[in-house]
Amino acid sequence: MDATETMMKRIDTAIASFLDKKIAEAGQVSPESQRLIENVKEFSLRKGKRIRPLMVVNGYKCFKEDYEQDIIDASICTELLHNYLLIHDDIMDESNLRRGLPTFHKVYEEIYTQIGIEKPEPYAINSSILAGDVLAALSSQPIIDSPFPDNNKLNAISVFNRTNSLTGYGQEIDILLELKKDPVMDDVTLVHTLKTANYTIKGPLHIGAILAGANDQQLKVLGDYAIPAGRAFQIQDDILGVFGSEEKIGKPRDSDLKEGKKTTLVIYALENGNEQQKKVLQSILGNTAIGEAEVEQAQKIFEETGALDRSKKLAHDLAQQAFNTVSNADFLPKGKNFLIEQADKLVNRDY
Amino acid sequence: MDATETMMKRIDTAIASFLDKKIAEAGQVSPESQRLIENVKEFSLRKGKRIRPLMVVNGYKCFKEDYEQDIIDASICTELLHNYLLIHDDIMDESNLRRGLPTFHKVYEEIYTQIGIEKPEPYAINSSILAGDVLAALSSQPIIDSPFPDNNKLNAISVFNRTNSLTGYGQEIDILLELKKDPVMDDVTLVHTLKTANYTIKGPLHIGAILAGANDQQLKVLGDYAIPAGRAFQIQDDILGVFGSEEKIGKPRDSDLKEGKKTTLVIYALENGNEQQKKVLQSILGNTAIGEAEVEQAQKIFEETGALDRSKKLAHDLAQQAFNTVSNADFLPKGKNFLIEQADKLVNRDY
Numbered sequence: 065m066d067a068t069e070t071m072m073k074r075i076d077t078a079i080a081s082f083l084d085k086k087i088a089e090a091g092q093v094s095p096e097s098q099r100l101i102e103n104v105k106e107f108s109l110r111k112g113k114r115i116r117p118l119m120v121v122n123g124y125k126c127f128k129e130d131y132e133q134d135i136i137d138a139s140i141c142t143e144l145l146h147n148y149l150l151i152h153d154d155i156m157d158e159s160n161l162r163r164g165l166p167t168f169h170k171v172y173e174e175i176y177t178q179i180g181i182e183k184p185e186p187y188a189i190n191s192s193i194l195a196g197d198v199l200a201a202l203s204s205q206p207i208i209d210s211p212f213p214d215n216n217k218l219n220a221i222s223v224f225n226r227t228n229s230l231t232g233y234g235q236e237i238d239i240l241l242e243l244k245k246d247p248v249m250d251d252v253t254l255v256h257t258l259k260t261a262n263y264t265i266k267g268p269l270h271i272g273a274i275l276a277g278a279n280d281q282q283l284k285v286l287g288d289y290a291i292p293a294g295r296a297f298q299i300q301d302d303i304l305g306v307f308g309s310e311e312k313i314g315k316p317r318d319s320d321l322k323e324g325k326k327t328t329l330v331i332y333a334l335e336n337g338n339e340q341q342k343k344v345l346q347s348i349l350g351n352t353a354i355g356e357a358e359v360e361q362a363q364k365i366f367e368e369t370g371a372l373d374r375s376k377k378l379a380h381d382l383a384q385q386a387f388n389t390v391s392n393a394d395f396l397p398k399g400k401n402f403l404i405e406q407a408d409k410l411v412n413r414d415y
Numbered sequence: 416m417d418a419t420e421t422m423m424k425r426i427d428t429a430i431a432s433f434l435d436k437k438i439a440e441a442g443q444v445s446p447e448s449q450r451l452i453e454n455v456k457e458f459s460l461r462k463g464k465r466i467r468p469l470m471v472v473n474g475y476k477c478f479k480e481d482y483e484q485d486i487i488d489a490s491i492c493t494e495l496l497h498n499y500l501l502i503h504d505d506i507m508d509e510s511n512l513r514r515g516l517p518t519f520h521k522v523y524e525e526i527y528t529q530i531g532i533e534k535p536e537p538y539a540i541n542s543s544i545l546a547g548d549v550l551a552a553l554s555s556q557p558i559i560d561s562p563f564p565d566n567n568k569l570n571a572i573s574v575f576n577r578t579n580s581l582t583g584y585g586q587e588i589d590i591l592l593e594l595k596k597d598p599v600m601d602d603v604t605l606v607h608t609l610k611t612a613n614y615t616i617k618g619p620l621h622i623g624a625i626l627a628g629a630n631d632q633q634l635k636v637l638g639d640y641a642i643p644a645g646r647a648f649q650i651q652d653d654i655l656g657v658f659g660s661e662e663k664i665g666k667p668r669d670s671d672l673k674e675g676k677k678t679t680l681v682i683y684a685l686e687n688g689n690e691q692q693k694k695v696l697q698s699i700l701g702n703t704a705i706g707e708a709e710v711e712q713a714q715k716i717f718e719e720t721g722a723l724d725r726s727k728k729l730a731h732d733l734a735q736q737a738f739n740t741v742s743n744a745d746f747l748p749k750g751k752n753f754l755i756e757q758a759d760k761l762v763n764r765d766y
């Protein structure tokens with residue numbers, strides 16, 4: 065087990081320990097409350113990359129190396145937030161599966177069916193909206209409970225709140241972008257910046273760094289690393305979404321196309337494609353009736369229009385920019401090495 | 416204009432000023448983000464009692480009287496939270512009207528219809544879930560931005576988070592209680608404690624008091640006032656819900672019955688009624704096809720079984736208990752007088 069895997073395990077232990085306390089508290093209120101948090105715990109501990117808490121821990125380690133257990137305990141705020149947003153996202157997208165298991169509202173549909181509720185769906189949806197809301201209410205608590213200086217904690221909660229609201233804005237833009245017939249690269253860049261770069265990299269790194277007492281200049285360097293790294297990650301993820309194997313990406317590779325997701329691939333293909341290519345691509349995007357044949361058609365269009373190569377190059381350049389920024393930074397070795405490693409993986413990503 | 420009305424106006428000014436800043440920030444992100452917060456502002460400033468911010472301000476004034484504008488600015492955290500929960504509640508209840516105007520998702524349905532979205536409903540629902548989530552993310556910020564001691568602010572945010580999660584538990588219990596055929600008084604008391612007493616009175620009073628530096632003993636006295644006052648308020652509200660005029664209560668007086676809402680009236684009537692009365696009442700509760708005739712039937716059952724008198728007496732006794740607690744408390748006059756006045760109104764409530 066390498067250092068990152070060990071850290072992921074310690075993060076999971078911290079999540080379990082925090083939620084076990086909340087389960088006990090909820091049990092004092094009512095059996096229904098306890099059941100709600102027990103299901104939140106099951107959902108939260110499903111297999112995942114724990115990338116956001118890892119960023120909090122390593123953002124901290126760029127500036128401080130003591131109080132390691134305390135920063136791990138605080139870092140789970142980002143994972144609680146993430147699970148709350150996933151529960152709500154799955155309701156909005158009417159998804160049935162999450163991390164290979166039933167989504168939260170599907171779990172509740174089953175629970176309510178078993179206890180004999182006649183029309184369980186609306187009750188399951190409502191309980192899931194509430195579970196998300198309760199999780200949101202608890203999510204900043206790990207920062208409050210930590211032993212770091214009060215002023216650092218308040219600043220970290222501010223960043224946490226701001227990251228959370230920016231993610232909401234990004235999601236709103238993204239939902240409406242699906243309907244847009246003439247999207248431009250700026251739209252896609254904005255969504256990637258808000259929903260991936262800020263939410264997954266910059267916000268978590270800043271929370272960790274602020275708890276360690278980093279100054280504005282140090283936070284700026286982390287931001288200069290985070291934004292291109294996050295964008296590179298999302299562009300690569302979108303490429304894998306269409307070109308990867310279902311096994312590797314964990315979802316059918318027609319799903320982004322069916323959703324009509326606006327990616328750099330789509331923007332470049334619409335920019336460079338001939339009328340025929342654009343017409344075919346438009347007929348595939350957002351079409352829920354497509355199958356493997358249309359996925360191959362789309363792949364061909366992305367290749368022939370140069371959209372695939374341009375997207376790979378953009379991701380590579382952004383990742384290189386992140387790599388250079390952190391390589392030159394005057395950070396402590398443990399945090400810095402983690403960030404370099406992540407950027408390096410992005411630069412040399414295997415498609 | 417009396418002192419409370421003046422304070423309500425100042426609270427509204429603080430809400431407008433906070434949200435105007437967020438509108439400007441959202442405008443830097445995208446026009447869609449700006450529109451979202453503009454609609455949150457319209458929704459938040461609709462006519463209302465602002466009881467929760469009033470409780471924060473007066474909880475503070477029980478212990479401190481300076482920094483008045485700062486506690487008003489901080490107090491709006493509870494109103495932001497309230498509006499977020501109303502937006503989500505209206506989605507769960509599929510309500511069309513809120514404070515005499517379209518609910519948030521109905522406002523968005525109209526916006527999306529006007530910009531030509533073909534099936535606007537799911538988009539409107541999703542934007543409303545997100546608007547609530549963004550508002551939740553911003554809601555503790557007024558506490559963070561305030562000039563009170565850091566440690567008091569962190570403790571106030573803890574109470575805020577806890578109040579918020581308890582409300583979620585209460586709502587979950589309440590949803591399932593609608594389905595319960597044999598509810599008992601303990602169920603109703605628990606929901607009233609979580610969803611009204613804690614959420615509307617105790618939590619807000621404690622937030623204000625903590626920001627003023629109150630100690631544990633002082634917080635206990637406020638809690639001893641808040642819980643019976645909140646329960647009395649909810650019992651009286653439920654009585655008015657069936658016996659009040661539509662004009663006075665702002666909603667049709669068949670709506671609680673249609674919803675199958677479990678009130679002290681219902682519990683007492685099921686306890687004391689004969690088989691015939693219980694049968695009729697059960698056939699009315701949760702029946703969406705009822706009209707004025709059934710409302711009158713229910714009223715008669717509540718009167719004849721003694722449920723109305725017992726409910727009034729319970730509310731009166733609880734309100735008296737709250738009155739006595741605060742009358743004997745060693746609090747500063749401004750805050751104390753407000754709390755006495757509120758309890759007095761509850762003791763002598765006009766049905």
